[in-house]
Amino acid sequence: MRTPIAMVGLLLAAPTLGLAQSAQQREAAKTEVWKPVPAVVATPEHAAPSDATVLFDGKGLDAWESESGGKAPWSVADGVLTVLPGSKGIRTKKNFCDLQLHVEWRSPADTNGVSGQNRGNSGIFLQDRYELQVLDSHDNPTYANGQAASIYKQAIPAVNASRPPGVWQSYDVIWKAPRFSEGGGLRSPARITVLHNGVLVQDDTVLAGKTEYIGAPSYSAHGCAPIALQDHDSKVSFRNIWVRELPSR
Numbered sequence: 001m002r003t004p005i006a007m008v009g010l011l012l013a014a015p016t017l018g019l020a021q022s023a024q025q026r027e028a029a030k031t032e033v034w035k036p037v038p039a040v041v042a043t044p045e046h047a048a049p050s051d052a053t054v055l056f057d058g059k060g061l062d063a064w065e066s067e068s069g070g071k072a073p074w075s076v077a078d079g080v081l082t083v084l085p086g087s088k089g090i091r092t093k094k095n096f097c098d099l100q101l102h103v104e105w106r107s108p109a110d111t112n113g114v115s116g117q118n119r120g121n122s123g124i125f126l127q128d129r130y131e132l133q134v135l136d137s138h139d140n141p142t143y144a145n146g147q148a149a150s151i152y153k154q155a156i157p158a159v160n161a162s163r164p165p166g167v168w169q170s171y172d173v174i175w176k177a178p179r180f181s182e183g184g185g186l187r188s189p190a191r192i193t194v195l196h197n198g199v200l201v202q203d204d205t206v207l208a209g210k211t212e213y214i215g216a217p218s219y220s221a222h223g224c225a226p227i228a229l230q231d232h233d234s235k236v237s238f239r240n241i242w243v244r245e246l247p248s249r
Contacts, residue, residue: 048102048242055092055227056081056241064090067228074231080106082237083122083229091128091226096225097245101126101173101227106237109166116142120165123152123230126175127222129210130190134236135164149196152211157194157201168239169197173248176208177224184221 042050048057055063057080057213064072065090075086103160107120120136130151137148137160149157162171174193181187189209194202210216229238 048240049244052242052244053094054242058239061090061172062168063092063094067091070238080237080239081241082235083231084233085155085233085235087231089125089228089231091125091228093207093226094241095224095226096127096245097177097224098248099126099173099175099227100244100246101175102170102240103173103238104240105129106166106168106169106239107134107165108235111136111140111165115140117146120236121230121232122232122236123232124171124173125211125228125230126173126192127177127223127225128228129222130192130207131211131230132136132171132173132192132194133228136162136165149201151192152201153206153213154204154208154211154217155202157196158203159199159201159235161196161199161201163197173198176246178219180219180221184220186221200209220238220244 020052033071039051044050048054053063058081061072061074061076061081066072067090068088072090074084074090075082101124102122105122117135119140120134122134123131124134125131133146133148133150133152135142135146135148144156145153145162147157148162148169149160172195178189178190179187190207192198192202192205192207194205207217209219211217227243
């Protein structure tokens with residue numbers, strides 16, 4: 001039985017094809033990097049990543065203290081942390097620099113008689129100095145650099161992604177701390193990326209300095225510092241707060 005001419009051609013070409021493929025694989029392997037192997041991080045649904053520090057999971061305030069020192073005075077009920085107006089803010093006992101932060105928050109459902117900056121006002125302070133604004137900004141006009149997801153008095157969010165009052169919202173934050181020289185001069189400013197309810201609203205925003213209510217922001221040298229939550233006389237609630245410390249750049 002004769003072998004078809006086409007088959008003979010394939011058989012003759014097979015070694016050549018194999019050699020070409022091997023050479024291609026060797027070239028491809030030159031750009032393959034196998035180490036270091038990234039650490040495995042478990043990401044359970046509706047829970048913090050396995051390498052995160054849980055700051056509030058609904059069970060207590062062991063990770064927090066009053067901004068004046070001592071026990072954190074805010075209320076915890078049904079897995080929710082709520083501002084106690086007039087009691088002052090709270091801050092983490094641990095200090096942080098570069099981080100990934102997840103916070104869920106809810107402004108009061110009752111908005112009768114309140115508007116602008118008086119409606120669901122609180123704030124998340126990175127390194128105890130730089131404020132990511134918390135505010136009920138659903139159908140609630142105010143100055144744009146003071147609405148929800150603004151870097152207060154510095155950076156306007158790209159869009160208003162606010163949900164109605166009384167509905168849970170989320171912030172996911174990447175924070176790169178400022179760096180200072182040994183002499184106290186600024187080497188690199190703070191930078192922040194924020195997703196509000198899954199929507200990018202601050203894209204690697206550069207901060208001009210610490211948050212100021214009056215006057216221009218500026219920097220003074222400091223190290224790692226707590227995350228703080230503000231008491232602004234409104235019963236804003238929080239839940240599911242966790243943080244991942246990031247390696248220094």
